[in-house]
Amino acid sequence: MNSVNELELLKSFMPFLPENDQVLTGPGDDCAVLKWNSEFDLIVTVDQLIEDIHFLPETPGEAAGAKLVKRNLSDIAAMGGTPLWGVLTLGASEKSQEYLLAFMKGAGAECAKYNVALCGGDISSLPQKGLVTTFTLAGRVPAGRAVLRTGASPGETLYVTGPVGNSFESGHHLNFTPRLDLAEFMLKEATAMLDISDGLLLDAKRLAERSGVDLLITPETVPLRQGAVLPDALSSGEDYELLFCGKGGLPFPAIGKVLPGTGKVTVAGFEEITSYGYEH
Amino acid sequence: MNSVNELELLKSFMPFLPENDQVLTGPGDDCAVLKWNSEFDLIVTVDQLIEDIHFLPETPGEAAGAKLVKRNLSDIAAMGGTPLWGVLTLGASEKSQEYLLAFMKGAGAECAKYNVALCGGDISSLPQKGLVTTFTLAGRVPAGRAVLRTGASPGETLYVTGPVGNSFESGHHLNFTPRLDLAEFMLKEATAMLDISDGLLLDAKRLAERSGVDLLITPETVPLRQGAVLPDALSSGEDYELLFCGKGGLPFPAIGKVLPGTGKVTVAGFEEITSYGYEH
Numbered sequence: 001m002n003s004v005n006e007l008e009l010l011k012s013f014m015p016f017l018p019e020n021d022q023v024l025t026g027p028g029d030d031c032a033v034l035k036w037n038s039e040f041d042l043i044v045t046v047d048q049l050i051e052d053i054h055f056l057p058e059t060p061g062e063a064a065g066a067k068l069v070k071r072n073l074s075d076i077a078a079m080g081g082t083p084l085w086g087v088l089t090l091g092a093s094e095k096s097q098e099y100l101l102a103f104m105k106g107a108g109a110e111c112a113k114y115n116v117a118l119c120g121g122d123i124s125s126l127p128q129k130g131l132v133t134t135f136t137l138a139g140r141v142p143a144g145r146a147v148l149r150t151g152a153s154p155g156e157t158l159y160v161t162g163p164v165g166n167s168f169e170s171g172h173h174l175n176f177t178p179r180l181d182l183a184e185f186m187l188k189e190a191t192a193m194l195d196i197s198d199g200l201l202l203d204a205k206r207l208a209e210r211s212g213v214d215l216l217i218t219p220e221t222v223p224l225r226q227g228a229v230l231p232d233a234l235s236s237g238e239d240y241e242l243l244f245c246g247k248g249g250l251p252f253p254a255i256g257k258v259l260p261g262t263g264k265v266t267v268a269g270f271e272e273i274t275s276y277g278y279e280h
Numbered sequence: 281m282n283s284v285n286e287l288e289l290l291k292s293f294m295p296f297l298p299e300n301d302q303v304l305t306g307p308g309d310d311c312a313v314l315k316w317n318s319e320f321d322l323i324v325t326v327d328q329l330i331e332d333i334h335f336l337p338e339t340p341g342e343a344a345g346a347k348l349v350k351r352n353l354s355d356i357a358a359m360g361g362t363p364l365w366g367v368l369t370l371g372a373s374e375k376s377q378e379y380l381l382a383f384m385k386g387a388g389a390e391c392a393k394y395n396v397a398l399c400g401g402d403i404s405s406l407p408q409k410g411l412v413t414t415f416t417l418a419g420r421v422p423a424g425r426a427v428l429r430t431g432a433s434p435g436e437t438l439y440v441t442g443p444v445g446n447s448f449e450s451g452h453h454l455n456f457t458p459r460l461d462l463a464e465f466m467l468k469e470a471t472a473m474l475d476i477s478d479g480l481l482l483d484a485k486r487l488a489e490r491s492g493v494d495l496l497i498t499p500e501t502v503p504l505r506q507g508a509v510l511p512d513a514l515s516s517g518e519d520y521e522l523l524f525c526g527k528g529g530l531p532f533p534a535i536g537k538v539l540p541g542t543g544k545v546t547v548a549g550f551e552e553i554t555s556y557g558y559e560h
Binding site for chain 2: 009010012013015016017018019020022023026027031032034036037044045046047048050051052053054084085087088089091097100101104105107108109111112115116117118119120121122123124125126127128129130132134136138
């Protein structure tokens with residue numbers, strides 16, 4: 001599915017997404033935010049991990065299982081949250097029991113590392129050879145303090161928490177560590193945030209649109225992963241670093257400015273952005 | 281995947297399912313039960329709905345989308361719960377946008393009917409033609425009062441809330457209404473419960489094993505759906521009625537007795553049960 005179709009499709013689903021008084025923030029952020037108790041809000045995310053889309057048949061099962069969990073952990077990190085529990089689904093055909101066990105071992109180890117309970121799931125066969133998996137992950141944030149995509153204001157600085165680009169070739173898309181370590185800092189300092197899963201430019205555009213601002217990115221200030229090159233590194237995806245806005249002088253690479261606007265992203269020195277990023 | 285393999289596989293996953301202090305009841309029931317607040321526990325379930333496994337390519341999109349949500353609503357009903365919110369995933373290839381819209385319309389309508397917020401999701405392409413969907417649904421039960429599979433005691437009566445059998449041929453597997461209307465009654469009267477998704481006998485065996493009792497079923501007292509015949513109706517699956525235990529004289533069909541034991545299910549008049557049910 002190319003990016004235009006996915007966005008169109010998502011938009012066209014909106015009339016069919018009922019809400020109720022449990023929902024504090026619905027679709028459109030890294031997690032939904034839901035009522036929990038006086039101290040915490042509940043945050044929830046779900047991601048798929050599909051063989052031949054998000055990993056290859058030759059990817060070790062443990063690495064694939066870990067990636068499924070870590071993609072969702074990264075969404076929790078992107079809200080300033082702390083993960084709590086998750087449920088997992090496996091649809092599989094012609095996968096060996098050894099592979100599925102390794103997959104679950106990888107997913108379980110990643111959950112254990114962050115004290116996430118893997119408390120339920122569903123297993124089914126598929127009509128065709130392959131492996132389709134999902135993980136739904138819930139976490140918590142202090143009540144009313146989830147860092148959304150909507151809070152950026154003109155005059156602020158745009159930051160990234162680490163290098164981008166060359167994720168597939170370098171193995172980073174399997175080896176990355178979700179930035180849960182930054183939750184306390186982000187709850188204090190970030191005005192708007194998301195994680196870079198689909199490429200810095202596409203994710204920057206999402207933040208700009210949801211905040212109702214423009215972003216001016218200075219490409220020479222963007223930290224690059226070893227082997228990454230501009231401009232590809234700005235749109236190659238699966239970086240799993242956090243992109244956030246805040247006051248000047250914060251201890252992360254400053255890669256641009258927040259300007260008054262309506263959702264445009266400009267890269268200084270590039271006349272026109274033709275490809276915003278990578279979507280599955 | 282046949283039933284033996286799925287059960288073996290599930291058991292072999294258990295070492296990889298970490299828990300934490302959020303989990304009140306983990307895998308092994310219709311929903312996981314999690315800490316929420318002083319008034320309510322949170323309950324969570326997830327199910328897959330896969331083309332050519334759980335519905336056919338010619339099944340209308342709205343009916344398939346409704347079925348995805350209703351299967352999960354039935355799991356909430358099986359705990360005596362009230363549904364609150366859910367997240368949905370779609371993995372699709374070579375499905376028309378019209379079909380996917382109809383699917384979402386069906387899922388959304390079913391959510392709206394029960395005041396369930398559809399608060400997030402994920403869309404991806406698949407490497408092969410098909411449609412793989414999942415729904416994760418959360419609900420609530422009064423704190424400490426979820427009806428588990430574990431509470432049956434010898435001397436109690438086994439009940440079913442409605443007819444079984446012939447679900448596929450009759451279209452019941454698409455048209456059923458999850459038994460959420462019975463939550464108040466079940467919270468008061470049911471000692472152990474699950475919903476019949478994989479056939480009365482297989483689900484009875486799960487209840488018997490988890491409760492550590494035997495069950496003796498009198499087949500002539502089991503209500504049958506039009507066109508259903510014994511013994512097939514006891515194992516054909518997708519009934520989505522509730523199977524529960526309680527004191528004698530409750531206003532539902534009494535189909536058997538709870539006996540001391542270790543998880544055996546006996547059908548009076550059938551020497552030996554060779555097939556317990558249907559698993560996807």
